[in-house]
C-alpha cells in the first residue's frame with residue numbers, strides 16, 4: 001500500500017490553493033481592466049471587460065506578458081484543485097513516492113519530487 005497524503009494536509013493545501021486562486025482571479029481581472037483602459041488596446045476590447053473574459057492582447061507588451069503569466073498560474077492552480085481529492089495527489093508522477101510535504105506546502109502545483117528520484121521528466125538519467 002503506497003503512502004498517501006493525509007486528509008488534514010490535503011485540506012491545508014486546498015485552502016491555500018483556494019486563497020491563491022482568489023487572489024490571482026483578482027489580479028487577472030485588475031490587469032486586464034488596466035490594459036483595456038489603456039490607450040494601446042483597441043476600443044473593441046472594452047465591451048469584453050463586462051463579460052470577465054480575458055481579451056486578446058497586443059503581443060510583446062509587458063503588461064500582456066504579466067497577464068499571461070498570471071493566467072497560466074491560475075490555470076495550474078485550478079487544475080491542481082481539480083485533482084486534489086485524487087488518491088495519487090501528492091505523489092511524484094515519475095517515481096510514485098510521496099512528495100515531501102514541505103515542498104508541496106511551498107508549491108502545491110508541483111507534480112514531481114524534482115529529480116530527487118533521478119527521474120525528472122524530460123531529463124535523461126545519468
Ligand SMILES: [Zn+2]
Nearest residue numbers: 092095113117
Ligand atoms: Zn520522483
